[in-house]
Amino acid sequence: MLELRQIRQDPEGIRRGIASKGEPGAEEALQAAISRDAEWRASLTELERMRAEQNSVSATIGRGVRGGNPRPEQRTELKELSQRIKGLEERVRGLEAELHEALLRVPNLPSSHVPVGRSEADNVVVRRWGEPPQFRVPPKPHWDIGRDLGLLDFERAGKISGARFSIFRGAGAALERALPTFMLKLHIERHGCVEILPPFLVNSESMLGTGNLPKFGEDAFQLRGHDLWLVPTAEVPVTNLYRDEILPPEALPIRHVAFTPCWRSEAGAAGRDTRGLIRQHQFDKVELVHFVKPEDSTAHLAEIVQDAEDVLQALGLPYQVVQMCTADLGFSQANKLDLEVWMPSYGRYVEISSCSNYTDFQARRANIRFRRSPNAQPEFVHTLNGSALAVGRCLAAVLENGQDEQGRIHLPEPLADILGQKLLS
RNA sequence: GGGGAGAUGACCGAGCGGCUGAAGGUGCUCGUCUUGAAAACGAGUAGGCGCCCGAAAGCGCCUCGUGGGUUCGAAUCCCACUCUCCCCGCCA
Numbered sequence: 001m002l003e004l005r006q007i008r009q010d011p012e013g014i015r016r017g018i019a020s021k022g023e024p025g026a027e028e029a030l031q032a033a034i035s036r037d038a039e040w041r042a043s044l045t046e047l048e049r050m051r052a053e054q055n056s057v058s059a060t061i062g063r064g065v066r067g068g069n070p071r072p073e074q075r076t077e078l079k080e081l082s083q084r085i086k087g088l089e090e091r092v093r094g095l096e097a098e099l100h101e102a103l104l105r106v107p108n109l110p111s112s113h114v115p116v117g118r119s120e121a122d123n124v125v126v127r128r129w130g131e132p133p134q135f136r137v138p139p140k141p142h143w144d145i146g147r148d149l150g151l152l153d154f155e156r157a158g159k160i161s162g163a164r165f166s167i168f169r170g171a172g173a174a175l176e177r178a179l180p181t182f183m184l185k186l187h188i189e190r191h192g193c194v195e196i197l198p199p200f201l202v203n204s205e206s207m208l209g210t211g212n213l214p215k216f217g218e219d220a221f222q223l224r225g226h227d228l229w230l231v232p233t234a235e236v237p238v239t240n241l242y243r244d245e246i247l248p249p250e251a252l253p254i255r256h257v258a259f260t261p262c263w264r265s266e267a268g269a270a271g272r273d274t275r276g277l278i279r280q281h282q283f284d285k286v287e288l289v290h291f292v293k294p295e296d297s298t299a300h301l302a303e304i305v306q307d308a309e310d311v312l313q314a315l316g317l318p319y320q321v322v323q324m325c326t327a328d329l330g331f332s333q334a335n336k337l338d339l340e341v342w343m344p345s346y347g348r349y350v351e352i353s354s355c356s357n358y359t360d361f362q363a364r365r366a367n368i369r370f371r372r373s374p375n376a377q378p379e380f381v382h383t384l385n386g387s388a389l390a391v392g393r394c395l396a397a398v399l400e401n402g403q404d405e406q407g408r409i410h411l412p413e414p415l416a417d418i419l420g421q422k423l424l425s
Numbered sequence: 426g427g428g429g430a431g432a433u434g435a436c437c438g439a440g441c442g443g444c445u446g447a448a449g450g451u452g453c454u455c456g457u458c459u460u461g462a463a464a465a466c467g468a469g470u471a472g473g474c475g476c477c478c479g480a481a482a483g484c485g486c487c488u489c490g491u492g493g494g495u496u497c498g499a500a501u502c503c504c505a506c507u508c509u510c511c512c513c514g515c516c517a
Contacts, residue, residue: 005478005479008478009478009479010478041475041476044474044475044476044486045475045476045485045486047475047486048474048475048476048485048486048487049476049485049486051485051486051487052484052485052486054497054498055485055486055498057497057498058443058497058498059443059444059498061443061497061498075497076497077497078497078498079496079497081497082496082497082498246435246471246472248435248453373454374435374452374453374454374470375453375454375455375469375470378472
């Protein structure tokens with residue numbers, strides 16, 4: 001949510017900013033917010049004037065009653081005023097609701113240094129690490145490797161759940177556990193994170209706080225008969241941890257790491273990445289979430305990217321870091337960098353992590369504030385998060401990049417240590 | 426699932442339908458005292474919004490779990506809901 005005052009002050013600047021994201025409906029939402037705001041304020045001023053009169057006359061009646069001197073005619077006047085106030089209250093409430101609804105549909109502004117672009121073609125590769133492995137025979141895709149070594153079973157997953165579900169088997173299951181185990185240990189011991197293991201079901205209020213509602217409800221799974229959603233990412237429960245709280249000065253920065261399954265409907269992705277672990281309705285992910293002072297969020301985005309890179313480097317997986325252009329920023333995001341891992345079956349880099357700065361957009365929606373000093377006015381925090389990493393895609397990358405001509409998999413040292421074997425065959 | 430109790434500020438905790446946005450305490454901030462600290466003493470200390478584009482000052486409105494209702498007037502009375510705690514039953 002943007003600040004209303006900022007919208008009043010510079011509507012044209014805001015319009016340009018959100019237009020650069022190409023978010024459908026954004027400019028209409030902004031227009032609606034601006035016009036509702038004007039009507040709302042006019043009505044509110046009138047309502048407050050009437051309430052002030054009611055309060056002051058009511059107080060004199062109170063004094064009269066206690067002095068044994070009631071004035072019955074004032075009561076009938078006030079009864080009428082009270083009725084008029086009720087009518088106007090209803091109108092103000094309605095306008096306020098419409099204003100709020102419109103505001104919730106206005107996306108976050110891009111940070112000033114984000115390159116303006118019209119599509120993902122305008123994203124910028126910032127750096128690359130590692131060399132894509134060379135194969136003398138064509139490398140196998142991970143779904144074939146998984147089937148041949150008995151690690152993955154997509155056919156039976158289809159039977160018991162449907163398309164875009166997976167079954168991990170034997171060493172495959174062990175790997176799916178070993179990866180987050182390794183990642184969590186790194187983030188906790190080296191990156192200063194405190195682990196959170198949140199509920200996997202959250203209410204609508206939480207989805208609203210992170211910006212997944214009201215616009216993107218169709219991307220998530222909702223439980224029938226309950227106000228509960230399957231978390232699309234740990235970002236939702238963890239960002240909402242401090243909703244409606246004022247954090248004390250010493251609390252920031254807060255660094256959390258959470259390992260959860262994630263559920264996504266993948267509506268609109270029909271036909272894309274239909275094979276393998278790349279695009280699933282359920283997948284595991286290790287997520288970093290930071291709460292920081294506004295002036296620190298740029299530095300913390302870089303830190304989160306680095307934390308995610310540390311995982312890839314420890315696993316020896318070649319990757320590139322990509323700065324997203326304005327068109328590729330999500331609804332709530334002010335800036336975003338993706339990490340893309342080399343995927344031999346795709347013959348290109350594939351997204352494995354997405355690190356974003358939400359500035360005060362989520363904090364304003366979720367009402368997450370802090371004080372700089374014990375008696376200072378509360379300010380909104382900045383929230384950031386990044387995957388470090390998506391576990392399924394990481395498993396796919398480990399299998400594909402680690403394969404040899406005999407169809408064996410050479411495991412990176414951190415995983416070999418946990419599994420107690422260096423080679424899968 | 427059945428029965429009972431409760432929800433007030435950063436925290437604890439008072440609160441006859443009308444000078445109660447809220448006593449008292451704790452914590453915190455500043456000051457006095459002290460070589461320094463502690464103690465003692467003094468002062469301060471909720472949030473949101475409008476008038477007004479921002480800041481300051483001022484004026485006003487709202488907020489005692491949430492939403493309705495009664496009333497000239499509700500933290501206080503009534504209804505519904507949510508959440509917390511206790512007892513019984515069931516259960517991983």
